[in-house]
Amino acid sequence: MSEALPSGQSAPTVLRIVLGKRLKELRESRGISLEEAAKALSVSHLTIRRIENAQVSLKIPYVRELLRLYAVSDEEARDFTDMAERANEPGWWHNYKTALPDWFRAYVSLETAAQVIRVYEPHYMTGLLQTRDYARAVIRAGFPYEPDDALEHRVDLRLRRQALLQSSEAPSLWVVLEEAALRRLVGGPAVMRAQIEHLLEAVKDPRITLRILPLAAGAHSATSGHMTYFRFRERELQDIVYTEVGLTSAVYLDQRPDVVAHLEAYTRISRLASELLPDPRTYLDQLRKEFSR
Known part of the structure; x- marks a missing residue:
């Protein structure tokens, strides 16, 4: 059995879960490792994993840099960033x-x-x-x-x-x-x-x-x-x-x-x-x- 969602103050909104999974899909579809994504942000690979698993809030500068790394179009990146901002709003x-x-x-x-x-x-x-x-x-x-x-x-x-x-x-x-x-x-x-x-x-x-x-x-x-x-x-x-x-x-x-x-x-x-x-x-x-x- 697994605990699908973290509990406590950091319990994520569903939108944050969705966006984390989309970031993971983008990274894997581009053939980019956790370590490579982490290097682009100057963070540890654990931080990337936590972002993808919705265990931390979505820092907008991190999101923008990851989307640039994953070669996402400007329009798609804007839409994604808008959703990330909404995901960080309290329910x-x-x-x-x-x-x-x-x-x-x-x-x-x-x-x-x-x-x-x-x-x-x-x-x-x-x-x-x-x-x-x-x-x-x-x-x-x-x-x-x-x-x-x-x-x-x-x-x-x-x-x-x-x-x-x-x-x-x-x-x-x-x-x-x-x-x-x-x-x-x-x-x-x-x-x-x-x-x-x-x-x-x-x-x-x-x-x-x-x-x-x-x-x-x-x-x-x-x-x-x-x-x-x-x-x-x-x-x-x-x-x-x-x-x-x-x-x-x-x-x-x-x-x-x-x-x-x-x-x-x-x-x-x-x-x-x-x-x-x-x-x-x-x-x-x-x-x-x-x-x-």
Whole structure:
């Protein structure tokens, strides 16, 4: 397994990852070694490797010199440099850095840029479909001693992430929810009823597909825990899988065997959910009535 993205303050934007890969492709297509590229910048070959792996910000003078070395046309170089400048700009989530764990920053960047997002959620409603009250209750459970203002900052971040579903380039969102996630009483019956109503409204969007995996499904191939599978428009970006490790860390996987294994597991549980509960809307409507009693 591999950690596809660095965590912490240097977690890259997707654009920086793309540009790093393009620089690597240009260098290799010209038959230029890491050492030769490094010599042109008067840096070590490790610096070139870090640039190509999006582990450091893109210094514009370095970018220009590399493009000159790789004999890129003036027009292409201007476009590339413009993109590099944008890649160095902080994402919208920068304003929420105190509410965003180091290991989750890359996730928000990937989520914002994804064309397709597949989520398996065994415990709670997936974050992109939570109501404010539900999100507040979940986050409060995770941060029981958080001051109210800091807690609301975390809630605001979660709700801000949902804006991507309303954008003109909204991703296709596929969600497999365990039945337990819907029956777990979060915030009380009124909060749950509103959450179910919100979900019923959300799945009217043709870009959102929901599957509910009943408890009767028993053991299955994804019982190891939450996973998110990202697919992107950019040809340079391979699919990436995010999985959580305990309470304070995560792993981002981009090696093909790992990605394929997770996609196959996701496909199996999605198919199983569809077979066992082919009409999730009717189930949700019944559940909403239960929380109304």
